Amino acid sequence: MAAKWLYWFDELGIGDIELVGKKCANLGEMTKAKVSVPPGFALSLEAYQRYMQISGLTEEISGFLQRFGEQGPGGYGEFLEASSFIRELMETKPMPPDMAAEIRQNYRSLCIQCDQEDVAVAVRSSGPVSMPGAFETYLNVRSEDDVIAHIVKVWASTFTVQAIGHRVNNNHPLLIPGIGVAVLKMVQAKTAGVAFTMHPTTMDNTKVVIEGTWGLGESVVGGGVSPDRIVVDKLTGEVEKHINPKLQQVVYKDKGTHTVDVPEALQNILCLNDDEIRRLVALALQVEKYYGVAQDIEWVFDDSQGTSDLYLVQTRNISVIKSRKKEAEQIADMMLRRVFHSRVG
Amino acid sequence: MDSYDITVFEFDEKVDLEKNPAWFLDATHSVPPWTPMFGWSWVNYCRHGMQWGAEKLQLPTCKGWDWRLKDGGGYLALLLVEDEEEIRRREEGFRKQLIPFLEDYDGMWQGYVNEMLGHYQRLKAFDIDTASNIDLMDHLEDAFRVNKRMWEIHFYMMYLVFGVFILFESVCKEMLDLDDTKPEFHKLMRGFDNKVFQVDKALWQFAKRARELELAEILLTAKPENYIKEIEAAPNGRQFMQEFRDFLWEDGWRANRMSEFNLPSWVEEPSLALVNVQKFLVKGGDFDLDQERQKLAAERKEIERSILTKVPEEQRDWFTAIMQLAQKSSSFSEEHNHYFDLWTHALVRRALVAWGRRLTATGTIGKPDDIFFLIPDEIYKVGLNPVMHDLKPVVARRRSEWQKYQQQENPPLISTISLEEAMQQMIKSNDPIVLKVVVGSFPVPKTELKADLYGISGSPGVAEGVARVVLNDADLAELKSGEILVAPSTYPSWTPVFPLLSGVVVDRGASLSHAAIVGREYGIPVVMNVFDGSKRIKTGQKIRVDGDMGVVYFIDQE
DSSP: OOOOOEEEGGGOOGGGHHHHOHHHHHHHHHHHTTOOOOOEEEEOHHHHHHHHHHTTHHHHHHHHHGGGOTTOOOSHHHHHHHHHHHHHHHHTSOOOHHHHHHHHHHHHHHHHHHTOTTOOEEEEEEOSSOOTTSSOEEEEEOSHHHHHHHHHHHHHGGGOHHHHHHHHHTTOOSSOSOOEEEEEEOOOEEEEEEEESSOTTTOOTTEEEEEEEEBOTHHHHTTOSOOEEEEEETTTOOEEEEOOOOOEEEEEOSSSEEEEEOOHHHHTSOSSOHHHHHHHHHHHHHHHHHHSSOEEEEEEEEOTTSSOEEEEEEEEEHHHHHHHHHHHHHHHHHIIIIISOOSOO | OOSOOOOTTBOOHHHHHHHOSEEEEOHHHHSSOOOHHHHHHIIIIIHHHHHHHHHHHTOSSEEEEEEEEETTEEEEEEEEOOOHHHHHHHHHHHHHHHHHHHHOHHHHHHHHHHHHHHHHHHHHHSOTTTOOHHHHHHHHHHHHHHHHHHHHHHHHHHHHHHHHHHHHHHHHHHHHOOOTTSHHHHHTTOOOOOHHHHHHHHHHHHHHHHHHTTOHHHHHHSOGGGHHHHHHHSTTHHHHHHHHHHHHHHHOOOBSSSSOSSSOBTTTOHHHHHHHHHHHHHHOSSOHHHHHHHHHHHHHHHHHHHHHHTSOGGGHHHHHHHHHHHHHHHHHHHHHIIIIIIHHHHHHHHHHHHHHHHHHHTTSSSSGGGGGGSOHHHHHHHTTSGGGOOOHHHHHHHHHHHHHHHHSOOOSEEESSOHHHHHHHHHHTTOHHIIIIIIOOOOOOOGGGOOSEEOEEEEOOEEEEEEEEOOSHHHHTTOOTTOEEEESOOOGGGGGGGGGOSEEEESSOOTTSHHHHHHHHHTOOEEEOOSSHHHHSOTTOEEEEETTTTEEEESSOO
């Protein structure tokens, strides 16, 4: 049997970074922790290699690169030339039929699992080392054909001008072992935000602090709006609610996101009901217990299927990120107000 | 014709004033006026980098600056964002860009420096002497692409770094009533090493080495133009020069003027760097900065502690974070000159000089430095068959323009509105670079001090001494130990003379200007923004520089 190169998240864990890249390994670990992350599967670095070998791309690219001599492409112009040639070559090369068939089959399983025809997915790059922004990610991808096309696009993004330049300047080989790709269900956020299983400023570990707003969580994560704030006492279960006016929200557009006004009726009511708060706190505590240290969690409630489904999209140890992340947001606010005289934020 | 006639970015009074009512001369970089090649490069790539940086960052209220070339001078106008809706959209984008910077400044900066060092390594490895004209053409194009990329990173980082510095000033002023008119503020900003000081230290070590190898006498007695010849004739001389050239091949990619192509770099003419070695020999003793820095760092930590006790406990985390970033802005300001402007310009020059030699050999131009009176497009057009072309007439015309421009003073502002209104426009941009470098703070004369010049404090302390007015590089050679430097502005290539000085007075500048940063690290008083100091003070006049109050007294009256 051919080597395995496609894994569902529940088959993966944090030890699998070399196999499927960082993002997939993290999603796997969270799935293992019984945290409901958006369902999906990962293509390993091996899948990238298979595609490159079987379709003859490794050979064709090596052949093409010979024109730059032993030193490889030097200079921005040649990076650009190599990048556009290789990316076009890859994006027009069909996926080997056996691979395409297996991806189609697994995408159909995902549709069935989500109980949707042509479920919208995100196709994300998952490099074994962090190189933010280097490779592409595609949102709102639907249909078997599009999923396959976008996986290839993510693979081809290993030859962006920036990626080639980085390799040349650091004397790394131009052909790389590959990157992982995550294919996961798009979450339609009704409400989203962050939760800390320890008070992020007072470090009081008897509290869970939730911040949330309507729409996508990025305005909370990025500090763009004043979110609702809910503080729950872990021991007594007592809940403190602070409602903030939520004038705008971030939602998905065809590709990317945009900001729209929140309907007036929703502006001044809490973005979570009591049942949702209870479920979120229970899940947060479960994650904290699993990892053994306080967690900073990004969460989403999705009501697109008629029920209010809770997903976690990211979790991190508070000890590591606490101070810097929170500070950075606070400072960003101050910068807008004091240096650019902004009236919002 | 009364212009270089090389680019659509040459100033057109009718069209340009209609689009933008106020154009400011960039006196820091374009006095004396630029050659056509450098002016062309600046209005193309510096302009591009500035707008690229502002756009990538989504600076809420400013899209960078536009540039025009007039009589060899660089003129800038601000591209304001006035639509409220657009400002709000940009604020959102700006916040996103800001977060990773705030979380990991060091990683970001090091990443960009490494990227540039990678480009430099490639350019340095290119053999300009043996390459074919085809390859040399690619190499010139590569060098200009690197130049373009340099400006992109340059402004992306500079906007962020200066922005945080302004934020820190504003927070300090409001919470602690502490601003750059107070010595404590400057003491908070010093006691840091940076790459430029490390280069100075290497030069000091070469002074030591010259003594060891018994070559000091040559440096102390010979004329600079004979240094190399005489050193190489002496025993050990070749070994010394070999070591010195190896050092320059790594760290000597700079000319004595940062923003021009027409002066040699240290790599080309090691004697330019040996002059600085000679200054260390004259001065004798240890490298002051190391001991000085320990003292300044200890003093700084003491002030940090006392300031933090005045900050409410729950606000200390972010206060400390902003303070640490603001403290890095001095090092950034110095290091980016070394790693970005100076290095890139020296490597572009290297490619241009190679073309200058080739086109001279084919009779296309009259002498190698005619190349600075062309633009890259013209080189590309004649490069493959230079014998078939004669560019001497066009060079002659532009050179005579350039010579004329050197004799005249470009007006500081070309505008259809008043200076006050033009300044208001600048302030409205909230552009951190404008505020920190171009405008500076306007001194409020503290008349009760009965001083002769009122400025702002750049570095604390008080010193008395004899003034030395320095208008250009050549004047630097006259400078004697213990004198007070008086100049329109100081430049990165002047850093090595700071150990000789007892104080500095400059006409323009703010707390992140070169003179302030270096003065702080050497612990000598600096007064900036006195406007006409270099005109009113005369060489030889005794003056007192009060860096604590930001004023200058004339002991010998005019």
